[in-house]
Amino acid sequence: MRAVSSSLFYNSPKPKFNHLSNPVRNPVIRCIYTRNPCFNSCFSVKPTSITPFSCSAVTSHHPGSDNLATAEAATGTGTATEARLHLLIQEFESLLEPVDRVKRLLQYGNLLPPFEQSLKFTENRVPGCTAQVWLHVSLGNDNKVRFLADSDSEITKGFCACLVWLLDGAEPGEVLALKTEDLEAINVMGLNGKRVSSMKSRANTWHNVLVSLQKRTKALVAEREGRPRGEPFPSLIVDADGIQAKGSYAEAQGRTTMQRRVRNCFPDSQAVLGQDCNEGQRFLSLKIIGTVGLSKDEIKKLSVACSLSQTGIEQKVITKGHMDKDHTVAAVYRAVACIYTSIVMVFMAYANGIVSAQGKPPLFSFGVISDVQYADIPDGRSFLGVPRYYRHSLLMLQRAVQKWNEQKPKFVINFGDIIDGFCPKDQSLSAIKKVIDEFNVFDGPVYHMIGNHCLYNLPREKLLQMLNIPSIDGLAYYDFSPIPEYRIVVLDGYDISAIGWPKDHEKTLKALNFLRERNPNSDKNSPNGLVGLERRFLMFNGAVGKEQLEWLDHVLQDATNSNQKVVVCCHLPLDPGAATKEALLWNYDEVMYVIHQYNCVKACLAGHDHKGGHSVDSHGIHHRVLEAALECPPGTDAFGCVNLFDDRLQLSGADRMESQEMVFSC
């Protein structure tokens, strides 16, 4: 046993951790204007050249206001939106210096109506923007579109403010009629009327926010009229020359696609097509890797199209540095188009050697899912207001198992929290059985770990028995070696915990004492007043105890001797870079100290922090926190398949579980 540090559960000196010095985000942006909307002294334009409504434009959100009357009077005819647009353009054109136009935007951004924190969930994010942009759209009984917007970028807030002023309260038709080009005339994205490349992302912001607003408006109108919300897929072709996107939404999508490099998502996740290469095969083929929102009939047609596409493609060998896009893309496109013309094909092809890189099959694969938190109760929200879909998560698990049975991974790992704390306690047993039954449909072994929500429902002993977790003294850590080259280590993050053990158990008392010393709040789930990494000292977290740390050390020594690579799994995240501080294992630093003594651990996977995350720590180890199943809106998924290679781990995720390739450091 090597010397192990310990601030918490060990007795040796505290280790030094480089990753504790993560850069602190500094969101402060210096304001260059006052809150007074008519403050113009810093603008190089004469005050008289500002239109009558300019300074109060974005504070007036209801059609028919004085400002609108002024606007309509000024322009004569046209819709209210056209009138407003006209005046907005006039206003920005009257600002002679680009810097003044930017200042005006900043000023308007400051006047945006507040956007509730609880509305900042994934579905309200505008895709494709460099900054974070949120948009909440609704359709009133008066058939007027109402929307709120916000961003973490001050300039983007300014764009949003202009859009809100232009379109909030407009008829759907007016919203849909506005074009990005119309907004370009406002001319804040270019200098002296000319676009420059560094300003392109601002033009894209206008564009992305507007397109998102229009898509959601269309969806809301369709829903009101009893039609399906979806749209045909936009066209996006990625070939040897890069992205050939038809339409701006596809452009935004294309940028994301290029970043991810692994899979190709349609907006709204209606279907996902990806490239597939068999061992030694240098041909490209397409396969469906996600079909959310498609009917059985559509899936069937798409499958036929994909099979045909393979026939077309296999005529052409894709060689390193060369891809015949005319033949390859066209063959696929034609094949698909003639079978199912209503689906606009998205084709992703990687040239220049990527084919051979991905052509190698994985050494083995395993399925992953986390935080199912099933309960037979209506949808709700987390403490912080994030929607939770307790019943849907079971349906999602069913889809996951069905997918795994098609993909045939060697085993599945459940990262804990399979039932929710809100499950009525007289239903805990039946609920957990229901979830286990679904896991049992998987045609292979399922390895479980326990999470805090499991422990809210049932005592540890019962859980271990039901989940078939190998255990000594009620502890739930274990390891196994699916192939000689790899070892999987599963940690018990609630070894020292104030939940799950009997009330008078030594571990409960130790945990309570530990929390008492570090968290002054009477509600020990509350991080109020705790600073930085101290925020992890919460009742819903726990720690790895001394014996388990020693066991881990021993296992890693053994893996090193056997030349094995190790993947460590734990319900609680082990690196502050990959998770919120409130989600971390209490003594993540002690665990990582042990891990860092060796070179065998390549990745640490976790759950618990529902939004998911990824980091690479100071020793080059990947940390990936998996997105929660529970927070998937109906019809969407968050599960995946992990493919292990000699030099990397590839997570292929469905929908909300982001796919990722993690290349190991030496």
Ligand SMILES: Nc1ccn([C@@H]2O[C@H](COP(=O)(O)OP(=O)(O)OC[C@H](O)CO)[C@@H](O)[C@H]2O)c(=O)n1
């Ligand atoms: N600030 C908070 C947060 C939570 N609680 C209460 O603690 C219990 C568990 O919270 P919950 O969000 O359900 O826990 P999960 O395991 O699903 O998620 C963990 C987090 O995502 C980690 O970041 C529950 O009773 C909450 O109400 C609290 O009091 N104060």
